[in-house]
Amino acid sequence: MKTADKLLIRALRGETLSRPPVWLMRQAGRYLPEYRATRAKAGSFLDLCYSPEHAIEVTLQPIRRFGFDASILFSDILVVPHALGQKVAFEEGRGPVLEALADDAAVARLTMDQFHQRLKPVYEAVSGIRAALPAETALIGFAGAPWTVASYMIEGGSSKDYARIKAWAYGRPDSFQRLINLVVEATAQYLNAQIEAGAEALQLFDSWAGSLDHAGLLRWCYQPMKAIIDRVRMSHPDVPVIVFPRGAGAGYLDFARQPFMHGLGLDTGVPLDWAFTQLQGRLALQGNLDPQWLVVGGEGMRLAATRILDTLGHGPFIFNLGHGIVPETPPEHVAELVELVRNWQR
Numbered sequence: 387m388k389t390a391d392k393l394l395i396r397a398l399r400g401e402t403l404s405r406p407p408v409w410l411m412r413q414a415g416r417y418l419p420e421y422r423a424t425r426a427k428a429g430s431f432l433d434l435c436y437s438p439e440h441a442i443e444v445t446l447q448p449i450r451r452f453g454f455d456a457s458i459l460f461s462d463i464l465v466v467p468h469a470l471g472q473k474v475a476f477e478e479g480r481g482p483v484l485e486a487l488a489d490d491a492a493v494a495r496l497t498m499d500q501f502h503q504r505l506k507p508v509y510e511a512v513s514g515i516r517a518a519l520p521a522e523t524a525l526i527g528f529a530g531a532p533w534t535v536a537s538y539m540i541e542g543g544s545s546k547d548y549a550r551i552k553a554w555a556y557g558r559p560d561s562f563q564r565l566i567n568l569v570v571e572a573t574a575q576y577l578n579a580q581i582e583a584g585a586e587a588l589q590l591f592d593s594w595a596g597s598l599d600h601a602g603l604l605r606w607c608y609q610p611m612k613a614i615i616d617r618v619r620m621s622h623p624d625v626p627v628i629v630f631p632r633g634a635g636a637g638y639l640d641f642a643r644q645p646f647m648h649g650l651g652l653d654t655g656v657p658l659d660w661a662f663t664q665l666q667g668r669l670a671l672q673g674n675l676d677p678q679w680l681v682v683g684g685e686g687m688r689l690a691a692t693r694i695l696d697t698l699g700h701g702p703f704i705f706n707l708g709h710g711i712v713p714e715t716p717p718e719h720v721a722e723l724v725e726l727v728r729n730w731q732r
């Protein structure tokens with residue numbers, strides 16, 4: 387099937403389909419026993435990300451099981467700082483740990499010199515996934531957005547209050563802008579390479595957009611994501627992009643009023659009626675089932691999913707969660723959810 391005919395691409399082009407395409411953020415991962423088996427074979431989490439063979443396998447696992455309309459490259463947003471020369475590790479039970487950037491000198495030591503060389507296994511995985519996917523399944527490439535990636539680079543891992551990154555961004559914006567510019571450049575090149583390897587759509591994850599004040603959201607979330615997409619569009623004008631400014635709140639209006647993207651990912655907190663009246667006329671929406679409904683399952687999950695479909699399914703829409711699947715999710719609940727979306731009719 388041609389890329390343009392795949393359901394995900396049609397929805398991102400603004401088409402309202404008889405039922406929306408469905409995929410789920412973090413659809414590959416620890417909730418699947420077959421993922422845990424491959425992960426044990428691969429070694430560390432980064433070894434898994436940099437092994438084309440294993441990354442292809444775990445990307446395909448949820449497609450085999452559930453037949454999603456789209457697959458997403460298996461990797462992590464933190465391979466970008468890693469490929470820029472920063473130390474990155476994933477510790478069991480602790481999440482990512484980075485050697486935190488302390489000052490301008492640490493930023494100056496980051497370099498693009500070996501960037502594509504280090505990311506070559508990711509590009510190989512993209513080509514391998516594309517070749518192995520069912521004909522109708524779209525392949526999404528992705529990267530973290532600069533604010534979220536920079537938060538890990540400066541905080542050295544997950545953060546409760548974003549005190550270090552905000553001290554830098556709010557206190558020394560010109561210096562912070564230089565780091566953002568580097569991440570924009572690296573990310574644009576990274577996404578272009580993913581497209582050239584076979585990605586048919588892209589998603590930019592700004593998981594911590596909700597930590598910013600509104601002026602900060604425009605400057606450090608909206609602007610850098612726009613700069614990346616403008617760059618990608620120069621080389622690849624036909625590849626649609628979804629942005630996910632998680633927690634943006636009323637700031638979602640800024641994304642819908644002056645869209646530079648095709649799809650807007652809604653987090654769990656976005657009210658459905660508001661999204662329908664204020665956002666959907668302007669671009670395709672994606673979201674936003676609470677991932678905890680997938681843990682709970684049953685009638686509650688079915689009602690919550692149906693409410694989303696009934697409110698947003700009559701315009702260009704992609705069914706997804708409002709954040710990633712959690713490891714406690716029973717795979718049977720995912721199967722039931724996919725079945726429900728497939729059987730829903732406008």
Ligand SMILES: Cc1c2[nH]c(c1CCC(=O)O)Cc1[nH]c(c(CCC(=O)O)c1C)Cc1[nH]c(c(CCC(=O)O)c1C)Cc1[nH]c(c(C)c1CCC(=O)O)C2
Nearest residue numbers: 411412413414415431459460461462463481482591593710
């Ligand atoms: C913030 C962020 C990260 N990574 C990502 C984000 C943005 C999306 C979001 O907000 O969830 C994005 C990401 N991470 C992963 C994917 C794979 C593709 C998919 O969605 O299936 C994607 C798209 C795999 C992963 N990335 C990670 C795992 C778990 C690692 C393991 O197997 O031990 C997976 C499957 C590790 C990771 N990676 C990150 C954290 C905070 C953690 C630890 C938390 C956790 O363990 O869930 C950074």
